[in-house]
Amino acid sequence: MSRQASGLQAWAVQRLTAIYLGGFFIYLIVAVLLDPPASVELWRARFGGVASVAWLLFVLALCWHAWIGIRDVVLDYIHPPVWRLSALVAFGGGLVACALWGFKIILLAAGG
Amino acid sequence: MAQSLGREPMKFEIYRYHPETDSKPRMQAYEVEVERGMMLRDALLAIQAEDETFAFRHSCGEGVCGSDGVNVNGVNCLACTTPVSELKPPVQVRPMPGRPVIRDLVVDMSQFYNQYQSVDPWLKRTEPNPEHEIRQSPAHRDQLDGLYECIMCGCCSTSCPSFWWNPDKFLGPQALLTAARFVLDSRDQATAQRLDALEGPYKLFRCHTIMSCVEVCPKGLNPTRAIGQLKAMMLKDAV
Ligand code: SF4
Numbered sequence: 001m002s003r004q005a006s007g008l009q010a011w012a013v014q015r016l017t018a019i020y021l022g023g024f025f026i027y028l029i030v031a032v033l034l035d036p037p038a039s040v041e042l043w044r045a046r047f048g049g050v051a052s053v054a055w056l057l058f059v060l061a062l063c064w065h066a067w068i069g070i071r072d073v074v075l076d077y078i079h080p081p082v083w084r085l086s087a088l089v090a091f092g093g094g095l096v097a098c099a100l101w102g103f104k105i106i107l108l109a110a111g112g
Numbered sequence: 113m114a115q116s117l118g119r120e121p122m123k124f125e126i127y128r129y130h131p132e133t134d135s136k137p138r139m140q141a142y143e144v145e146v147e148r149g150m151m152l153r154d155a156l157l158a159i160q161a162e163d164e165t166f167a168f169r170h171s172c173g174e175g176v177c178g179s180d181g182v183n184v185n186g187v188n189c190l191a192c193t194t195p196v197s198e199l200k201p202p203v204q205v206r207p208m209p210g211r212p213v214i215r216d217l218v219v220d221m222s223q224f225y226n227q228y229q230s231v232d233p234w235l236k237r238t239e240p241n242p243e244h245e246i247r248q249s250p251a252h253r254d255q256l257d258g259l260y261e262c263i264m265c266g267c268c269s270t271s272c273p274s275f276w277w278n279p280d281k282f283l284g285p286q287a288l289l290t291a292a293r294f295v296l297d298s299r300d301q302a303t304a305q306r307l308d309a310l311e312g313p314y315k316l317f318r319c320h321t322i323m324s325c326v327e328v329c330p331k332g333l334n335p336t337r338a339i340g341q342l343k344a345m346m347l348k349d350a351v
């Protein structure tokens with residue numbers, strides 16, 4: 001991670017992803033309230049085409065946002081280097097796994 | 113709490129600790145006859161008159177020198193500008209949190225001063241200094257309002273959770289307010305250098321906008337706003 005990525009950039013990304021997440025959540029809630037999908041097929045249709053890109057971005061933004069947040073907590077509270085590195089690796093690895101899993105779900109839904 | 117005209121006894125509990133002789137700190141109870149208009153500093157002086165082993169710092173008595181920051185009922189303040197009538201008894205007075213105690217309410221503020229020093233708190237010029245003063249427009253002068261008034265009491269930094277966790281790496285609200293004071297000064301010519309020096313995850317970006325600093329500043333300053341200005345300027349620089 002570059003010096004840039006660790007301070008200002010992380011802070012800016014945290015804000016940008018928050019905006020995307022907020023917007024996407026509102027869109028989701030409104031979309032489901034106005035037009036609740038009646039069947040699994042209709043649900044799946046919501047993941048096709050442009051929507052799949054929006055969903056992929058959503059998972060990416062969610063995990064990236066979570067990473068910056070959890071990294072902040074770790075930097076604040078966990079000081080011994082070994083514990084800190086272990087925590088960062090565990091959370092980072094977990095988030096990458098979540099992201100990959102999310103991508104898989106979206107792509108399967110979009111393709112199926 | 114409403115106060116009548118006459119003297120009234122008021123209960124105080126004061127943090128006492130003499131690291132060389134005491135194994136651990138204790139709270140000691142005192143009673144002070146409080147008068148109308150009495151400040152906490154006056155009450156501490158009355159306690160000291162009664163018990164001369166009790167130590168605390170103070171000097172100007174009017175919120176200018178910044179030496180009598182203490183933690184009262186859990187909130188940092190200057191003893192000399194805090195009326196006892198506003199405090200709920202028993203008034204618990206402790207040293208400012210997170211600093212090593214030298215004795216009773218006297219704490220070691222070296223780290224806090226070092227952080228202040230690390231932001232180079234003086235005007236930097238690349239051009240040679242002119243013969244006359246460097247002029248500033250009234251608008252540019254206005255930029256310094258809310259920044260230059262800091263008396264370095266430390267009430268803000270010692271109530272900042274981020275400063276508690278990383279006092280060696282996070283500069284804390286006081287030093288960051290000072291950094292903003294020079295970054296925003298039209299006469300200073302080291303803006304980019306100052307902003308670069310704040311990069312990285314710690315010095316500036318440990319601030320999570322909790323705003324504990326704003327709540328306690330006895331001069332009514334807003335370090336959180338100054339920190340926001342620094343972040344905004346860094347962002348503008350980067351894009
Ligand atoms: S706003 Fe920032 S500097 Fe002020 S108390 Fe909170 S974390 Fe500390």
Ligand code: SF4
Binds near residue numbers: 261262332
């Ligand atoms: S900003 Fe306020 S609380 Fe902080 S050191 Fe300066 S005067 Fe004290």
Ligand code: FES
Binds near residue numbers: 178179192
């Ligand atoms: S004694 Fe100087 S600020 Fe309180």
